[in-house]
Amino acid sequence: MKFLLFVMLCISCFAANAQEPAGPGTLTGILTDSTTNKPVPFATVALQTTDGKLITGAVTNDKGGFQLAAIPVGSYKLAFSFVGYQTKVIGSVVITTEKPAVDVGTVTLSANSKTLGEVNVVGQKALIEDKGDRLVYNAEQDATNTGGTAVDVLRKVPMLTVDLDGNLKMRGTGNIKVLVNGKPSSIMARNLADALKQMPANIIKSVEVITSPGAKYDAEGSGGVINIVTKKALKGTNGTVNATGGNLNRSLGGNINVKGKKLGLALSLNGYQYRNIGENTNVRTALADGQPTSILRQTNSRDNTGTGGYGELSLDYDPDTTNRINFSANAWGGNFPQNSQITSRLTDPAGAVLQAFRRDIQYRNPYGNTEFNLGWTKTFKKPGREFSMLTQYARMPDNYYYTIRQMTMQSESPTYLERSTNLSRNNEYTFQTDYTHPFTAHTAHDTLNFKVETGAKVIRRDIGSEFVIEQALSGLEADYAIDPARTNEFTYNQQVMAGYASLKMDTKRKWNLSAGARLEHTRIQGDFMTAQSQFSNQYQNLIPSATVSKTFRDKHTVKASYTQRISRPLIWFLNPFQNYSDPKNVQTGNPYLNPELTHATELSYSTFGKEGASFNAALFWRQTNNSIEWLSTVDANGVAFTSPKNIGQNASYGANLNISLKPNKDFTISTGAELTYVDLTSIALNQRTSGWVWNLSPNLSYKLPKDLTLQATGFVGSGWISLQSRNSGWYYYGISAKKEFMNKNASLTLNLNNPFNRTVRITGTQFAPTFTAQSTSLFVNQSARLTFSYKFGQMNSGGKQSRKITNDDSRR
Numbered sequence: 030m031k032f033l034l035f036v037m038l039c040i041s042c043f044a045a046n047a048q049e050p051a052g053p054g055t056l057t058g059i060l061t062d063s064t065t066n067k068p069v070p071f072a073t074v075a076l077q078t079t080d081g082k083l084i085t086g087a088v089t090n091d092k093g094g095f096q097l098a099a100i101p102v103g104s105y106k107l108a109f110s111f112v113g114y115q116t117k118v119i120g121s122v123v124i125t126t127e128k129p130a131v132d133v134g135t136v137t138l139s140a141n142s143k144t145l146g147e148v149n150v151v152g153q154k155a156l157i158e159d160k161g162d163r164l165v166y167n168a169e170q171d172a173t174n175t176g177g178t179a180v181d182v183l184r185k186v187p188m189l190t191v192d193l194d195g196n197l198k199m200r201g202t203g204n205i206k207v208l209v210n211g212k213p214s215s216i217m218a219r220n221l222a223d224a225l226k227q228m229p230a231n232i233i234k235s236v237e238v239i240t241s242p243g244a245k246y247d248a249e250g251s252g253g254v255i256n257i258v259t260k261k262a263l264k265g266t267n268g269t270v271n272a273t274g275g276n277l278n279r280s281l282g283g284n285i286n287v288k289g290k291k292l293g294l295a296l297s298l299n300g301y302q303y304r305n306i307g308e309n310t311n312v313r314t315a316l317a318d319g320q321p322t323s324i325l326r327q328t329n330s331r332d333n334t335g336t337g338g339y340g341e342l343s344l345d346y347d348p349d350t351t352n353r354i355n356f357s358a359n360a361w362g363g364n365f366p367q368n369s370q371i372t373s374r375l376t377d378p379a380g381a382v383l384q385a386f387r388r389d390i391q392y393r394n395p396y397g398n399t400e401f402n403l404g405w406t407k408t409f410k411k412p413g414r415e416f417s418m419l420t421q422y423a424r425m426p427d428n429y430y431y432t433i434r435q436m437t438m439q440s441e442s443p444t445y446l447e448r449s450t451n452l453s454r455n456n457e458y459t460f461q462t463d464y465t466h467p468f469t470a471h472t473a474h475d476t477l478n479f480k481v482e483t484g485a486k487v488i489r490r491d492i493g494s495e496f497v498i499e500q501a502l503s504g505l506e507a508d509y510a511i512d513p514a515r516t517n518e519f520t521y522n523q524q525v526m527a528g529y530a531s532l533k534m535d536t537k538r539k540w541n542l543s544a545g546a547r548l549e550h551t552r553i554q555g556d557f558m559t560a561q562s563q564f565s566n567q568y569q570n571l572i573p574s575a576t577v578s579k580t581f582r583d584k585h586t587v588k589a590s591y592t593q594r595i596s597r598p599l600i601w602f603l604n605p606f607q608n609y610s611d612p613k614n615v616q617t618g619n620p621y622l623n624p625e626l627t628h629a630t631e632l633s634y635s636t637f638g639k640e641g642a643s644f645n646a647a648l649f650w651r652q653t654n655n656s657i658e659w660l661s662t663v664d665a666n667g668v669a670f671t672s673p674k675n676i677g678q679n680a681s682y683g684a685n686l687n688i689s690l691k692p693n694k695d696f697t698i699s700t701g702a703e704l705t706y707v708d709l710t711s712i713a714l715n716q717r718t719s720g721w722v723w724n725l726s727p728n729l730s731y732k733l734p735k736d737l738t739l740q741a742t743g744f745v746g747s748g749w750i751s752l753q754s755r756n757s758g759w760y761y762y763g764i765s766a767k768k769e770f771m772n773k774n775a776s777l778t779l780n781l782n783n784p785f786n787r788t789v790r791i792t793g794t795q796f797a798p799t800f801t802a803q804s805t806s807l808f809v810n811q812s813a814r815l816t817f818s819y820k821f822g823q824m825n826s827g828g829k830q831s832r833k834i835t836n837d838d839s840r841r
Contacts, residue, residue, distance in 0.1 A: 054099075054100035054101070054102065054124035054129040054130065055097065055098050055129065055130045055131070055350075056076065056095075056096070056097040056100060056107070056122065056124075056131050056132075056133065057094070057095065057096045057097075057130075057131075057132045057133070058094070058095055058132060058133040058134060058135070058136055059092070059093045059094050059095075059134070059135045059136070060072050060074070060089050060093045060094075060095065060109060060135075060136050060137075060138060061093055061135055061136070061137050061138070062114075062137070062138060062140075063137035063138060063139045063140075064139075064140065068089070068091070068092050068093025068094075069093050069111055069114070070089055070090060070091045070092070070093060071088055071089060071091075071111070072088065072089045072093075072109060072111035072114075072138070073086060073088060073109070073110050073111065074086060074087045074088070074089060074095045074107065074108075074109055075107070075108040075109075075110075076097055076100065076105055076106075076107060077105060077106050077107075077108060078103075078105060078106075079104055079105070079106060079120075084100070084105065085097055085099075085100070098350045099350040099351060099408065099410070100124050101124070101410040101411060101412065102124050102125060102126055102129075102410070103123075103124060104121065104122070104123050104124075105122045105123075105124070106118055106119060106120040106121070106122060107119045107122055107133065109136060111138065114138040114140055115138065115139050115140070117136065117137075117138055117139075119133060119136065156170050156171060156689060156699055156728065156730075157187060157643060157645065157687050157689055157699060157701075158643075163237045163238060163239045163256075164187055164188070164237070164238045164240075164645060165235050165236070165237050165238075166182075166185065166186040166235060166236045166238070167234075167235050168182045168185075168230065168233045168234060168235055168236060169233070169234050169235070169260065171185060171728070171730075171740070171742075174230040174231075175230065175231065175273075175765065175767065175776075175778035175816045177229075177230040177278060177780065177814070178225065178228060178229060178230055178278060178301075178303065179225040179228035179229075179230060179233060179257065180225045181230055181782075182230050182233050182236060183197060183255075184726070184761070185726060185742060185744075186236045186238060186255075187238065187645070187685065187687040187701040188238050188240070188685050188701075189238065189255070190703075190724055190746060190749075191225070197225065197255075198749065199238070199253055199255070205253060205254070205255055206247075206253070206254045206255070207254075207255045207256075207257065208254060208255065208256045208257065209256075209257050209259065210256075210257070210258060210259055211256055211258075228257075229271070229273075229280045229282060229299055229301055231269075231271045231273070231280070231282070231816070231818065232259045232260055232284075232297070232299065233257055233258070233260070234259055234260045235258045236255065236256070236257055236258070237254075237255070237256040237258065238253065238255060239253055239254040239255075240253040240590075240629070240631055240647075240649070241253070241574065241576055241590035241591070241592045241629060241631055242254050242574070242592065242594075243531055243543055243545055243574050243576070243592075244482075244529040244530065244531040244545030244546055244547040244572070244573075244574050245463070245529060245531060245545070245547075247486075247527070247547075247549075253594075253629075260284075266285075266286065266287045266288070266822045267286055267820065267821060267822030268283060268284055268285035268286060268820070268821055268822055269283055269284055269818060269819065269820045269821075270282075270283040270818070270819045270820075270821075271283060271816065271817070271818045272816070272817050272818075273814055273815070273816040273817075274814065274815055275780075275812055275813055275814025275815065276304070276812055276813060277303065277304045277306075277809075277812040277814070278301075278812065278814050279301065279302040280299065280300065280301040281299070281300050281301075282297070282298060282299030282300060282301075283297075283298065283299075284296065284297035284298070286822075288345075290347075291346060291347045291348070292344070292345070292346055292347075293343075293344070293345035293346075294342075294343070295341070295342070295343045296340075296341070296342050297340060297341045298338070298339075298340045299338055299339055299340070300336075300337070300338040301336070301337060301338065302334055302335065302336050303334070303335050303365075304332075304333070304334045304335075305331065305332075305333045305334075305335070306331065306332045306808075306809035307330075307331055307806065307807055307808045307809060308328070308329065308331075308806070308807045309327075309328070309329040309330075309804060309805070309806045309807075310326075310327070310328050310329075310804065310805045311325075311326070311327045311328075311329075311802060311805075312324065312325070312326050312327075312802065312803050312804075313325045313663065313667070313669070313795075313800055313801070313802035314800060314801050314802070315663045315664075315665070315667050315799065316798065316799055316800055317665070321378040322377075322378070322665060322667075323375055323376065323377055323378070323383065323665075323666075323667040324375070324376050324377075324378065324667075325373065325374070325375050325613055325667045326373075326374045326375075326376075327371060327372065327373050327374075327613065328371070328372050329369050329370070329371045329611075330369065330370050331367070331368065331369040331370075332368075333365075333366045333368055334366075335363060335364065335365035335366065336363055336364060337361070337362060337364065337365065337396075338361075338362065338363060339360060339361040340359065340360055341358070341359035341360075342357065342358050342359070343355065343356070343357035343358075344356045344357070351407060351408045351409065351410075352405070352406070352407055353405070353406045353408075354403075354404070354405050355402070355403075355404050355405075355406070356401075356402065356403050356404075357400075357401070357402045358399070358400070358401050359399070359400050360397070360398065360399045360400075361396070361397065361398040362396065362397040363395070363396065364393055364394065364395045364396070365393075365394050365396070366391075366392060366393045366394070367390075367393075367394070368390060368391050368392055368393075369390050369392070370387070370389055370390070371387070371388045371390065371611055372386075372387050372388075372438070373386055373387075373388070373611075373613055375613070375667050383667075385437070385438050386435050386437060386438070386444070386445075387435070387436050387437070387438060388433055388434070388435050388436075388610075388611070388612075389433070389434045389436075390431060390432075390433055390610050390611070391431060391432045392429075392430070392431040392610055393429075393430050394427075394428070394429050394430075395428055395430075396426070396428070397425065397426050397427075398424070398425040399423070399424050399425075400421065400422070400423040400424075401421065401422045401423075402419070402420070402421050403419075403420050403421075404417060404418065404419040404420065405418050412467070413465065413467035413480065414465060414466055414467060415463075415464070415465045416463070416464045416465075417461075417462065417463050418460075418461075418462050419459075419460075419461045419462070419463075420460055420461075421457070421458075421459040421461075422456075422457070422458055422459075423455075423456070423457040424454075424455070424456050424457075425455040426452075426453065426454055426455075427453040427454075427455065428450075428451060428452050428453060429449070429450075429451040429453075429606070429608075430448075430449065430451075431447075431448065431449050431608075431610045432446075432447075432448045433445075433446065433447040433610060434446060435447075435504075442504065443504040444504045445500070445501070445502060445504055446500065446501035446504055446505075446506060446509065447498065447499070447500045447501070447609065448498075448499050448509070449496065449497065449499070449608075449609070450495075450496065450497050451494060451495070451496040451604075451606045452494070452495045453493070453494045453495075453604065453606075454492070454493045454494075455490070455492045456490070456491045456492075457488065457489070457491075458489045458490075459486070459487070459488045459489075460486070460487050461484065461485070461486040461487075462484055462486075463482070463483075464483055464484060465480060465481070466480070466481045467479065467480045467481075468481075475536045475537055475538050476536065476537045477534055477535075477536050478534065478535050478536070479533065479534050480532070480533040481530075481531075481532055482529070482530070482532075482533070482545070483528075483529065483530045483531075484528070484529055485526075485527065485528045485529075486526070486527045486528075487524075487525070487526050487527075488523075488524070488525040488526075489522075489523070489524050490522065490523040490524075491520075491522055492520070492521040492522070492523075493518070493519065493520045493521070494518070494519045494520075494521075494604050494605070494606055495518045495519075496515075496516065496517060496518075496519075496605075496606040496607070497511060497516045498511070498512045498515040498516055498607070499511050500512050515607055515609065516559065517557055517558070517559040517605065518557070518558040518559050519555070519556070519557055519558070519604070519605055519606075519620070520555070520556045520558065521553070521554070521555045521556075521603060521620065522553065522554045523551065523552070523553045523597075524551070524552045524553075525549060525550070525551050526549070526550045527547060527548065527549040527550070528547070528548050529545060529546065529547040529548070530545060530546065531543065531544065531545025531546075531574075532545065539579060539580035539581070539583075540578075540579055541576075541577070541578045541579070541580075542576070542577050542578075543574075543575065543576045543577075544573075544574070544575045544576075545573070545575075546571060546572065546573045546574070547571075547572040547574075548569065548570070548571050548572075549569065549570050549572065549595065550567070550568075551567060551568055551569070551570075551597065551624070552565075552566075552567040553565065553566050553567070555603075555620050557605070564620065566623075568624070570593075570595050570624075570626070572593045572594070572595060573591075573592070573593060574590075574591070574592035574593070575590065575591050575592070576588065576589070576591075577589055584636050584637055584638075585634070585635075585636045586634070586635050586636070587632075587633070588631075588632070588633045588634075588635075589630075589631070589632050589633075590629075590631045591629070591630050591631075592629050593626065593627065593628055593629070594626075594629060595625065595627075596624055596625035596626075596627065596653075596657070597624045598619075598622040598623075598624065598657060598673070602618050602619060602657065602673040603618050603619065603622065604618040604620075605617060605618050605619075605620055612668065613669065614668075614669050614671065615668060615669070615670050615671070616671045616672070617670070617671075617672050618672065618673065619672045619673050619674060622657060622673060622674070622675060623655055623675050624655065625653050625654065625655050625656055625657055625675075626653070626654050626655060627651060627652065627653040628651070628652050629649070629650075629651045630649065630650045630651075631647055631650075632647065632648045632649075633645070633646065633647035633648075634646050634647075638691075642689060642690050642691055643687075643688070643689045644686070644687075644688055644689075645686060645687045645688075646684065646685070646686040646687075647684065647685055647686075648683075648684050649681075649682070649683055649684070649685075650680075650681075650682050651680070651681050651682075652679070652680045653678065653679040653680070654677075654678055655675045655677070656675065656676050656677060656678060656679035656709070657673050657674070657675055657676070658673065658674065658676045658679075658709070658751060658752050659671055659672070659673050659674075659751075660672070660673075660674050660676065660714070660752065660753060660797075661753060661795070661797060661800070662797065662799050662800075663797075663799045663800035664799075669800070676709065676710075676711040676713075676714065677709075677710050677711040677712055677713065677714075678708075678709070678710045678711075679707075679708075679709050679710075680707075680708045680709075680710075681705050681706065681707050681708070682705070682706045682708075683703065683705030683706060684703070684705075685701070685703040685704075686701070686702055686703075687699065687700070687701040687702075688700055688701075694732075695731060695732040695733075696729075696730070696731050696732075697728075697729070697730045697731075698727075698728075698729050699727070699729075700726065700727040700728065701725070701726045702723070702724070702725050702726075703723060703724050704721065704722075704723045705721070705722050705723070706719070706720070706721055707719060707720060707721075707722060707750045709750070709751065709752045711752060714752075714798075715798075716752055716753070716797070718750060718751070718752050718753070718755075719750075720750050720755070721747070722746070722747050722748065722749060722750060723746065724744065724745065724746030724747065725744070725745050726742075726743065726744045727742070727743050728740070728741070728742045728743075729741045729742075736769035736770065737766065737767070737768050738766070738767045739764075739765070739766055740764070740765045741762070741763070741765075742762070742763050742764075743760065743761065743762040743763070744760060744761050744762075745758065745759075745760040746758050746759060748791070748793075753795050753796060753797050754793055754794065754795045754796070755793065755794050756791055756792070756793040757791055757792040757793065759789050759790075759791050760789070761782065761783055761789065761810060762782075762783060763780060763781060763782040763783070764780075764781050764784070765778060765779060765780045765781070766778070766779050767779075771819075774819060774820050775817070775818065775820075776816075776817070776818050777816070777817055778815070778816045778818070779814075779815050780812075780813070780814050780815075780816075781812075782810060782811065782812045782813075783810045783811045783812070784813075786810070786811060787809060787810075787811040788807045788808060788809055788811070789807070789810045790806070790807055791805070791806045791808070792804065792805050792806075793805075793806070
């Protein structure tokens with residue numbers, strides 16, 4: 030394995046140093062109106078090959094000037110276009126080593142001969158786009174997201190399902206890798222449901238769904254990869270300010286971006302609050318040899334407001350046209366309490382009371398995360414050829430504290446006290462190098478464009494957890510004493526070394542092929558220091574991937590893909606901290622979990638129409654071996670112990686589709702639907718659960734005169750299935766109105782969610798050899814929020830995208 034990594038690094042470094050002749054060309058000029066001789070700002074300038082293939086482009090500045098850099102030696106043509114003008118093309122633009130800098134002088138554009146009384150620019154991105162290897166939901170085009178959270182955004186993304194607690198699933202599995210701007214987020218990995226509630230929707234530009242990631246991606250995430258892309262400027266000076274007020278969501282934030290010729294700066298600051306109100310009731314019957322031994326009845330109510338914020342600073346420096354150095358630092362932080370009141374009544378099968386008590390639980394989770402990225406990217410004269418070296422350091426203290434006061438049903442004086450401290454520290458170090466090399470081959474009937482990608486990566490994670498539980502059996506604080514059976518110190522170290530190689534090919538006949546393999550070696554060590562118990566494990570996985578697609582008549586695409594994925598257990602799953610805040614429902618991690626291995630196959634079809642209509646459909650099959658699920662057992666005292674375990678096999682077969690229609694330029698209708706058959710089997714537990722699940726999500730948008738937009742959205746689903754449980758279906762609906770003013774630089778958006786239903790009700794059943802249970806959950810989902818947004822400055826296209834580490838298996 031180490032030899033493979035050494036070879037990969039040598040290949041990458043050799044490729045980087047095998048530089049082509051220096052002296053990339055530049056093109057400059059000025060664009061003016063042929064009648065007035067005034068500059069034409071913000072017009073599009075496109076550099077093309079002589080056969081019309083796009084090489085690069087730019088937008089003219091406020092004085093009509095433009096500059097294109099890093100142009101290889103060769104012959105080109107320039108195309109100039111802008112609304113209200115005729116497109117103009119200049120041919121025979123030649124870049125040579127003797128004359129790399131070319132000034133085309135003043136170029137004039139002529140107005141269209143047809144005079145228009147009024148011009149309305151109505152073109153915009155489609156809500157859903159198929160990019161071949163990924164499906165893209167353009168969140169900024171959806172007004173119902175304004176002022177909400179990432180939960181509101183992801184609920185509308187095809188193939189994704191988000192329940193009312195924020196739990197995310199894709200095609201029936203919750204094992205999904207979520208990235209932010211192509212890189213991992215420690216907060217997302219720690220507790221995805223909570224993280225999504227705390228991310229403002231205002232900063233999200235789009236969401237990419239990648240169901241069959243290639244070899245370049247880390248092999249983590251059996252369900253696929255979700256990439257949340259935030260709004261960022263490319264060039265110029267601009268920014269936004271957003272303020273939201275509402276009964277469940279409140280936020281205040283903004284960003285500013287400054288991008289010059291060589292140096293770029295971006296700063297973003299946001300603060301937020303999220304309120305969570307709900308109630309649960311549960312009736313659980315403990316079984317021994319199939320016969321009831323006790324019955325537990327519980328109610329749990331909560332009303333919590335979490336407060337937090339995050340900020341990010343990034344710097345990009347381009348010393349010349351082929352090199353970029355980038356640095357970024359970001360920090361998340363806040364406190365998301367989970368306070369609740371629980372009443373518990375345990376009886377025997379005849380109804381005699383065995384235990385009855387109330388608990389007030391003060392549970393808080395002050396969290397934080399800091400991350401630093403430093404990278405260097407080298408481009409070459411040949412378009413698409415690139416070498417990069419990236420480093421990352423991340424630190425995430427993640428602490429938990431709870432305090433319990435237990436009382437009888439009749440008294441307010443505590444009869445039992447308990448408090449717990451879990452101090453968790455996570456440090457991660459990553460080094461990554463990648464090299465991309467394109468080349469072209471010609472046959473008698475076709476032109477083949479190839480791209481070779483290779484690279485290596487090393488990740489080291491040092492994790493620790495110190496948890497202490499103290500109790501006072503008398504109910505007096507003076508009698509607090511440590512419970513040694515529930516106190517320990519745990520350290521965990523993980524090292525992942527990986528190398529990959531892939532080949533991509535596309536042809537003029539619209540064939541596209543991608544194939545590759547990734548080899549990953551994982552080594553882990555754990556140590557329960559207090560209990561003086563250690564464990565270690567290591568394994569390696571060869572992960573193949575392949576995708577082939579064909580496009581017919583420029584708009585019909587058929588694609589088939591296969592990949593394997595590995596899912597290392599989340600640190601959230603491994604941490605042996607025991608949560609006794611509810612003594613009848615104890616949760617703990619399992620440091621002895623093995624990774625999952627998933628086989629995923631997909632066949633898809635997509636097409637689009639000239640007026641913005643689109644259709645995407647896919648058939649898929651996925652089988653996960655050694656699947657990880659949270660399982661419960663109930664003892665003779667009616668106490669449920671829940672921890673993650675490797676159950677066996679999780680298979681799902683299904684289809685999903687998304688349709689978008691545009692009856693006219695102002696009206697858009699879209700809907701997504703999914704149907705999946707889930708089959709979970711555990712030979713060790715002698716259990717099997719299977720069944721159909723489905724969901725439907727419509728969306729309508731209508732643009733009225735005077736910059737007013739109305740939108741309605743909804744969701745209805747059948748619920749979820751796991752090895753030990755089934756949940757009922759649920760729904761939500763929302764309407765919004767958005768008014769733009771001040772030349773569209775400012776806007777007010779009103780959103781109403783579930784305006785006619787204060788709560789959403791979900792019922793569930795659980796079943797296992799040791800118990801059966803029925804539950805009802807009520808979630809307060811009725812909300813109203815008003816958002817004011819103001820943007821300033823201008824954003825021009827141009828510049829290069831900085832690369833960062835993408836630990837797709839982060840915190841696994």
